[in-house]
Structure formats: structure tokens, C-alpha cells
Amino acid sequence: MRSEFGADPARPPGGPTAPCFGTNPVRGLAPDPRRGQNWAPGGAGEGDTVDADELLPLVARGDQKAFEELYGLVSGPVYGLVRRVLRDSAQSEEVAQEVLLELWRTAARYDPARGSALSWVLTLAHRRAVDRVRSARAAGERERRAAERAEPPPFDQVAEEVEGTLEREWVRRCLERLTDLQHQAVTLAYYDGYTYREVARRLSLPLGTVKTRMRDGLLRLRDCLGAAA
Amino acid sequence: MRDTGTGLLGRIRQAALELRLGLRVGRPPHSLAVPYALDALDPHETRRFERHLETCARCTDEVRALAADTLRLARAASVPAPPDLRERILTAVRATEQEAPEPVADPGARERRTAPARRGRLLGVPAVPVALAASAAVLALIAAGILAFALVRTDDRLDEEQAAAREIAHVLAAPDARSADARDARGRGLGVVASRSRQQAVVTPSGLGGPPDGRAHQLWVMRAGAAPRSLGLLDGETPVVADDLSARAKSLAVTVEPEGGSERPTTSPIVQLTLESVGFGE
Numbered sequence: 001m002r003s004e005f006g007a008d009p010a011r012p013p014g015g016p017t018a019p020c021f022g023t024n025p026v027r028g029l030a031p032d033p034r035r036g037q038n039w040a041p042g043g044a045g046e047g048d049t050v051d052a053d054e055l056l057p058l059v060a061r062g063d064q065k066a067f068e069e070l071y072g073l074v075s076g077p078v079y080g081l082v083r084r085v086l087r088d089s090a091q092s093e094e095v096a097q098e099v100l101l102e103l104w105r106t107a108a109r110y111d112p113a114r115g116s117a118l119s120w121v122l123t124l125a126h127r128r129a130v131d132r133v134r135s136a137r138a139a140g141e142r143e144r145r146a147a148e149r150a151e152p153p154p155f156d157q158v159a160e161e162v163e164g165t166l167e168r169e170w171v172r173r174c175l176e177r178l179t180d181l182q183h184q185a186v187t188l189a190y191y192d193g194y195t196y197r198e199v200a201r202r203l204s205l206p207l208g209t210v211k212t213r214m215r216d217g218l219l220r221l222r223d224c225l226g227a228a229a
Numbered sequence: 230m231r232d233t234g235t236g237l238l239g240r241i242r243q244a245a246l247e248l249r250l251g252l253r254v255g256r257p258p259h260s261l262a263v264p265y266a267l268d269a270l271d272p273h274e275t276r277r278f279e280r281h282l283e284t285c286a287r288c289t290d291e292v293r294a295l296a297a298d299t300l301r302l303a304r305a306a307s308v309p310a311p312p313d314l315r316e317r318i319l320t321a322v323r324a325t326e327q328e329a330p331e332p333v334a335d336p337g338a339r340e341r342r343t344a345p346a347r348r349g350r351l352l353g354v355p356a357v358p359v360a361l362a363a364s365a366a367v368l369a370l371i372a373a374g375i376l377a378f379a380l381v382r383t384d385d386r387l388d389e390e391q392a393a394a395r396e397i398a399h400v401l402a403a404p405d406a407r408s409a410d411a412r413d414a415r416g417r418g419l420g421v422v423a424s425r426s427r428q429q430a431v432v433t434p435s436g437l438g439g440p441p442d443g444r445a446h447q448l449w450v451m452r453a454g455a456a457p458r459s460l461g462l463l464d465g466e467t468p469v470v471a472d473d474l475s476a477r478a479k480s481l482a483v484t485v486e487p488e489g490g491s492e493r494p495t496t497s498p499i500v501q502l503t504l505e506s507v508g509f510g511e
Contacts (some may be wrong), residue, residue: 064323115293119297196269
């Protein structure tokens with residue numbers, strides 16, 4: 001199944017959408033490049049390190065050293081997010097590769113006016129992962145996915161991760177405070193890659209209700225995490 | 230009474246239905262901000278919403294705020310990437326041409342192809358391949374990057390470089406492709422992505438600088454029980470594809486040789502990389 005340049009020229013790059021928006025990352029949780037590629041959110045003070053916002057413009061000018069540093073900052077978050085959506089190590093590694101290489105290729109597209117570099121990178125990663133999981137589902141992998149879904153959620157699976165537990169723990173706790181429907185609406189969409197229409201079908205809810213649950217869920221999460229920060 | 234009641238109920242139902250239909254037809258797109266922020270729209274709706282965003286400041290603000298929320302969800306999923314990924318990516322990066330900056334960074338800009346894509350199309354090759362089957366995707370990206378690089382050169386080495394791009398993609402695509410790298414204190418080193426099953430490796434030199442005047446950097450594979458075999462002269466940091474690597478291949482080495490290269494190494498290696506961790510050197 002290998003063709004040298006076997007791309008579909010009809011498809012635009014970057015999946016159906018390209019990331020454009022974001023906001024500044026939480027400053028108290030700024031990345032620390034000294035941790036190398038094992039960096040995960042949850043530590044480091046502010047202002048004393050180079051962050052992704054400074055590195056990405058250098059990368060856009062072809063600076064490979066800057067890319068190496070950026071890799072150290074974003075590879076964990078990119079890989080983790082992709083794996084959270086795809087739930088398959090081999091596929092996740094492939095998609096993470098695509099994303100990280102695309103990051104190098106298209107760094108010039110990043111517009112700081114529209115949000116933080118990390119937000120841009122993770123939006124790119126999320127969209128790629130969601131594209132992949134949707135085409136996999138379309139290709140008839142529903143049963144396998146359903147079987148996997150019966151297993152414990154990956155929040156427990158990632159116990160191997162020693163760093164970044166603080167932010168994860170807060171997010172997990174805050175997600176627990178959502179109502180069941182808010183929680184399901186948000187996580188089925190974001191972590192499982194379902195469209196809101198699919199979420200509505202799975203939860204047997206009208207579309208409008210699903211959108212409301214998603215909104216309420218995110219707002220409650222924001223309040224909860226704001227209190228935590 | 231009963232008739233009236235039924236009639237009233239019927240009218241309410243009808244009104245509700247119309248209302249719902251009306252909502253469906255004229256659904257304000259900004260109600261899609263939340264599913265958009267969660268990447269939970271289908272491609273058609275995404276395009277529609279992005280067009281709407283261009284004229285809706287309120288939606289833009291809302292999407293920005295929501296992006297901070299989804300960023301928290303994203304970061305909470307962070308786990309260390311597999312260690313092997315790093316060298317693969319860095320090798321690929323050295324071989325991959327970057328896209329030129331775009332004049333406008335609006336969402337529709339990505340559909341308007343940029344210069345590399347036009348160059349690519351001249352040869353009937355998509356310059357920006359996207360997710361296809363499995364591992365072919367990233368390799369196609371690399372290959373296209375190298376191609377784009379090759380295409381800006383108008384000399385007769387074009388065919389050769391295109392062939393090299395395919396070779397590199399081929400090695401990186403091998404299911405047993407593994408990588409290693411080594412660097413000395415001065416930052417001089419070699420990176421390798423090798424496949425035992427394909428008996429091939431992509432070797433990426435780094436930090437070597439230019440050779441002294443009248444000299445060249447020559448790459449060798451050191452073999453157990455056999456003389457070193459030349460893999461050719463290095464051209465800066467351009468990746469080199471090594472073919473027909475036998476299981477006995479122990480290490481890679483770079484020596485400084487007279488211009489044009491030597492039959493056998495005449496100096497001690499300036500950098501060396503063992504191939505044990507990538508499945509060779511039995």
C-alpha cells in the first residue's frame with residue numbers, strides 16, 4: 001500500500017480545516033525546554049525559558065535548531081493528544097509524525113495575532129487525529145472502536161506519565177464535576193472525534209441540546225479550571 | 230371543546246414544527262462556535278462556519294475564548310512521545326523543504342496553492358500530499374519536500390535527486406525502520422534511519438562543516454571481517470541513501486579524503502555511528 005507520492009491531490013492540506021485561533025497558554029503552566037522531549041504541562045516557572053511562541057517564528061525561517069527545541073516542547077502534547085483520540089500507538093505515532101513534519105513545513109502559516117503557538121500546534125494535531133479517526137470509522141472499524149470503548153478510559157491508561165499530572169488531574173477533576181450529559185457531549189466530541197451530529201445520535205438528543213450541553217460543559221470546565229489556576 | 234382542544238394542540242404542534250423548520254433553515258451559523266472549537270463539525274459545516282467567521286467579530290471572540298478551553302483538554306492528554314520519533318522527525322526535517330510564507334493567513338489561503346505546489350504540479354506530483362494510507366503519508370511529505378527542493382534546481386541532476394527522494398521515502402516507510410544518532414562534543418555527528426528488511430539506511434550528517442580545501446568528506450560503512458565500503462562523498466548535510474547493507478554492517482564513519490574520494494579510508498574517522506541499535510552489526 002505504499003505509493004511514492006500517493007496523495008490525493010483533491011484534498012487540501014491540513015485536513016478539512018487549518019488551525020487559526022487560540023489564546024495564550026496558561027502562564028503558570030509554561031513549558032520548560034530543559035525537560036527535553038519528556039516535557040508535559042504542569043511545571044516550570046514563567047519567563048525564564050524559551051517558549052513555543054518564540055521558537056515558531058524561528059522555525060518558519062528554517063532554523064533547525066529552533067525546531068529541535070520546539071520538538072522538545074510540543075512532541076509530548078502532540079503525541080498524547082493524538083493518542084487520546086486514536087487510542088492506537090502505531091497509528092498515533094504516524095499521525096504525530098505527520099503533524100510534527102507539517103509543523104516544520106508550514107510554520108510560516110502561524111499567525112501570532114490569532115493565538116499562541118502551542119494552541120496552533122495542538123489544533124493542527126487534533127484536526128489530523130480527528131480526520132484519521134473519522135476515516136477509520138468510515139472504513140468500517142466501528143466494531144473494533146466500540147470494543148475498545150468498553151475498556152477503561154485513557155485517563156487511567158496514561159499512568160506511565162509521571163510529569164504533567166497536576167494539570168491532568170485538575171482537568172480530570174473538573175470534567176467530573178460536569179453533568180453526565182455535559183461530560184459525554186464534550187469528551188465524545190473532543191477526545192473521541194465524533195461530530196456533534198454523531199454525538200446527538202449516540203446520546204439520542206436533539207442537535208440543539210447537544211450544542212447547549214457542549215457549551216455548558218466547556219464553560220463549567222473553564223470556571224472550574226480558572227479556580228484551580 | 231374536544232375539537233377545539235385538539236385543534237389548538239394541532240396548531241401548537243404545527244407552530245412548533247414550523248419553528249423548528251425555520252430554525253433549521255435559517256439556523257444562525259454562530260451557534261456552531263462550540264462544535265467548531267471542538268472540531269466537531271463535518272468538513273462542509275466547517276467551511277461554512279469559517280466563512281461566517283470572517284464577518285462575525287462576536288464569533289471570532291467566542292472561538293478564541295473556547296480555544297483556551299480546548300487547549301486545556303489537549304494538554305491534559307500529554308504523554309512523552311516515543312523516543313524513536315525524535316530522530317525520525319529531525320532526519321525528515323533536514324530533508325524537507327519548507328513552504329514559503331503566505332501573504333495572507335486567512336482560512337481560505339490554504340486552498341490557494343503556493344509556489345511549491347505549482348512547481349509540483351508541473352511534474353504531476355502533488356507538492357503537499359495529505360493523509361493517505363498509514364505510514365505512506367509522512368513519507369510522501371518528505372519525498373515531496375525533497376522533490377520541491379530538487380525542482381528548484383534546474384540542472385541535470387534532477388532525475389537523480391528525484392530518485393533519491395523516492396529511495397529515502399522507501400527506507401522511512403519500512404515497517405522495521407529504526408533510528409539512531411550520535412554526536413561528539415563539537416556537535417559533529419551522524420543520524421541514521423535504517424531498515425534491516427530492506428537492507429537500506431538514510432544517513433544524515435550534521436555539524437561537519439565544510440571539508441578543508443582540496444579535501445572531501447567521505448562516508449563509509451564498516452563491516453565485520455571485510456574492508457570498509459564507500460557510500461560516497463558527502464554534500465553538506467544532504468541525506469545519503471545506503472543500499473545493500475548486509476547484516477555485518479557494524480558502523481558508519483566519515484573520514485577526510487582527498488578531493489574525489491579514496492578507495493579505502495586514508496585517515497581516522499572524524500565521526501562514527503554504530504548500527505547495532507538499528508538492527509545491524511551482528
